[in-house]
Amino acid sequence: MRPPTLRDVALQAGVHPATASRALNPETRGLVNEDTANRVIKVAKALGYRPNPIARSLKTARSATIGLLVPDLTNPLFPPIVRGVEQVLSPVGYSAWIVNTDNDLDRERSQVMSLRSRQVEGFIIATARLHHPLLEQLHAEGVPMVLVNRRLADGGVPSVTPDDAAGATMAVAHLTSLGHTRIAHLAGPQDTSTGVVRLRAYREALAAHGIEEDPALIATCASWTEQEGAVGLRQLLDSGADFTAVLGGNDMLALGCYDVLEERGLSCPQDLSVVGFNDVPFVDKLRPPLTSIHVPHQEMGAEAAHLLLDMLQNPGRHPRSVLLPPTIAVRQSTAPPRAHTP
Amino acid sequence: MRPPTLRDVALQAGVHPATASRALNPETRGLVNEDTANRVIKVAKALGYRPNPIARSLKTARSATIGLLVPDLTNPLFPPIVRGVEQVLSPVGYSAWIVNTDNDLDRERSQVMSLRSRQVEGFIIATARLHHPLLEQLHAEGVPMVLVNRRLADGGVPSVTPDDAAGATMAVAHLTSLGHTRIAHLAGPQDTSTGVVRLRAYREALAAHGIEEDPALIATCASWTEQEGAVGLRQLLDSGADFTAVLGGNDMLALGCYDVLEERGLSCPQDLSVVGFNDVPFVDKLRPPLTSIHVPHQEMGAEAAHLLLDMLQNPGRHPRSVLLPPTIAVRQSTAPPRAHTP
DNA sequence: ATGAAAGCGCTAACAA
């Protein structure tokens, strides 16, 4: 049996489909006599009527749906962000269409086009790079969008990100307070705001602590993965550079450090202190528990969703960006340096 | 400027919209003169024509979309399954609409209705409980669906799951081979197939090894969470029961054991060997690395997607279920029991 | 306050 349509409801209630539409839509219910409205509603319920959002979208060019672009759901940073987004959208009747780009720009482009043709009303984007033609174009076209976690070089695009500079500064301060002076950094990809800002803040924090910068202590990683973190640390160790602590650009890079320490028979924190960034789930249970810069993941997602909804409701209003303050979670991966370096 | 429609393309190419439709759709291209088809295609490309899937769905009652129900994306078991699903769907032009149910049956019901009204062509479902009226009803209505990870009591619904019995058996065999005879089990929720099957297999494996079953060594957890795992192990320890190893119903429950050992000042594996189930990402990096039953997460998703696509293409065919063989990943959380128990 | 009519963009009979 075909599911009932608006026409069925209207027929049954003895009104015109247009009237039934008005009665059933809270936005337009005021236009209709209260009694008829109630009658229609009752019939709709009796028939088990479910409005067809596809037909509605075709007519209205809206969809109560937003697109959520994530680089990689298997990175534990992102599921909590997704959850934050859903938590805000769902009470107002919106849904998120989640897509994984796998850090592939072509894939991302085709997914964005597909989402647009499905009439998503806006985007929440966790895949931003500093220069990102696709996203810049979307923004130029006036497509409502909010960046999360990472920003574009163009600060005019609204975003919700951790205060990366403050976080890196805290990390360095923590290490210096333990007595470290030779602090290395595994910088993330320099085509991302997080990679660039954290690196810059690391440098400035060293300077602020009167520590001279040593380029040999910086390795730049090509992606935010455990593998790349391992590559970076191996490179630093093999260069013969002398350091007692390392700041990972994020937790995945720090995880890669753990792998290298293991393979080299070094121990953390005795031989090397390690600090991560993001404090994603489970790093508190690693061996050893990872000291990391904590950022409120779920709140990032929730705040991004709020911003986007706000933009959808007030198309004129000037877009804001939000910087969320991090905190440091000190755990056993950091300790004072040994008298003799490794 | 309004995006071009099929009408625009047809006009520009000097054909009727219907012809343009046929030319642009690979399925119907054969019905049209090759030259005209090419002309239409060229015009479409020139105009940057994008078909409107909403209009198409409204007409065809299909959507090239399936619904993917996940209980909780922040459980690292699920992102790889999602990835496996996408990896299979995407090459054939299908997309998955991912929804988080948060283990809330009401939420799940409303999300399923919403997905159905969006014309999803089928479901891949990771939220099954043994008795699950919503899913049973879907199946009864003939909605194409494939369960993943967990099954319904009704074995007639196609599913892709690990061979839970084999896994639990391997875990017990591993522990007994180390010399353990007092082996506890934190059983998962008994309204899920995974919870029930693993518990049963644990029992049978003990018997097969000539170990008498002791009900005091089994705690049943109300949910598959770290918190519940902790509750369960505390209960076992407080009961004064005597055991040297524990098999967690899944990795989250095993993680909860880690928390309790830490809070009681006990050490793993010296005081207690712990085995998990699923071998989710990161458990190999815990303190200590967790011995766990490895199941191929991504493959589960991929296989489920294959099954579903198959059902969509051959509606008549008899549905199959797939059991994937697990392996055991032996790590440092298991060791021979000490002479003196804790 | 309600109805009539039109159309969102596309596809599937049917006709030619």
Place this chain on the structure above:
DNA sequence: TTGTTAGCGCTTTCAT
């Protein structure tokens, strides 16, 4: 092989 026609289910002018 192509065009005609109709309609998927809904909303929104416009008219009454």
